[in-house]
Amino acid sequence: MSHTIKHLLIGGLIIMTTGVSTATTADAGDLKPTIVNPKNLYDPTPNGYSTAVIAPRGARLAYISGQGGQDSTGALSPDFAVQVKQAYANLRAALDGLGARPDQVVKLTVFVVDHDMSKLEVLTRNVKETFGAALPAQTLVPVPKLAIDPMLFEVEAVVVLE
DSSP: OOOOHHHHHHHTTTOTTTTOGGGGGGTTTTTSSSSEOTHHHHEEEGTTOBBBOOOOOEEEEEEEEEEEETTSSSSOOOHHHHHHHHHHHHHHHHHHHHHGGGGEEEEEEEEEOOOGGGHHHHHHHHHHHHHHHHHOOOEEEEESSOSTTTOEEEEEEEEEOO
């Protein structure tokens, strides 16, 4: 295996084009992200995410730092569902600050303290409420703790700016 391929595999970057029609290729003049869910892979949309999202050529990207469930006073509810709902409200506020909409988000990374399957319904509901049909690519990372002990959830985003 070549050094380059080994480096890409270790870094987690694999670009698959098999089974992706030419209709899913982003047009250079179109600044909308293109959602790609190849038919030969499991359909992730019921779980609130897409397999891949193509950022248009020449687009500017913004990176939103992890948003936790703190309200405007910095208080954190001890309830996981309340923190998730607030974190997505905070993400929407960060998008507003950029002049961006949820359908411009191409990638989410979510961090869940002590993740178990019971938390997936809460996560899926909130991401679908926030993004509708424009589900970004997403990775869930179970963690033992976050920056502040009472934090149970954090979400960061990559956004295509128009």
